């Protein structure tokens with residue numbers, strides 16, 4: 001039994017160089033193929049991660065908009081504070097083209113069909129343009145032009161002030177109303193703009209709650225350990 005085995009061993013020993021060399025060659029080639037494949041895969045994952053080749057910024061924005069729609073039961077029910085957070089006074093300057101037929105807004109601008117609107121935000125409704133003949137309805141409305149009042153007025157002037165002589169149907173887009181209100185505010189008023197607190201804050205609050213829960217759990221665990229240590233020490 002021993003002898004044939006020795007023979008086989010001898011024969012394999014007789015050609016170690018050849019077999020080993022071809023084996024190494026094969027392994028090296030296979031290694032490079034695997035390496036290349038791995039490199040390719042890695043690069044495609046990396047490029048996907050960093051460049052979003054298939055999905056650029058846009059879907060993230062759309063996802064956010066859908067979130068808003070879900071929360072309010074419809075995009076039209078976005079709060080005015082949120083609309084204000086989405087637009088700029090510059091947007092509003094463009095919207096104001098719809099108002100310019102009847103209103104000037106520069107400081108000291110002349111009255112047209114409607115009163116000059118410089119600094120109107122924050123003033124008592126129907127009073128701020130000295131010498132302008134307001135309708136009795138607007139002049140007796142009372143209250144102050146804040147952001148919410150202006151939103152309601154611009155949404156439906158005749159609905160907000162029954163009997164007003166402002167012959168304007170209103171702006172149906174809440175973002176247009178927000179933008180033009182920001183623009184008016186930037187022209188001589190500068191009231192503090194209502195702060196929009198996005199849902200992210202709530203998410204963070206929940207996360208903070210979790211952190212507290214985790215901390216409590218950790219403290220409990222530490223208390224248990226020290227109790228055990230004390231018990232062990234007492235036993236000694």
Ligand code: HEC
Pocket residue numbers: 095096098099100101102103113114115117120124125126127128129133134135137138139154163164165166167168171180
């Ligand atoms: C067709 C003319 C016309 C257009 C267009 C118009 N307004 Fe007026 N606006 C008036 C008139 C007239 C009054 C005075 C109403 C009254 O006395 O009842 C008025 C009053 C106002 C007031 C109240 C001013 C105050 O001193 O209380 C505001 C604010 C206002 N308009 C904003 C706007 C904005 C913003 C737009 C554009 C989105 C606009 N208006 C478009 C004619 C117009």
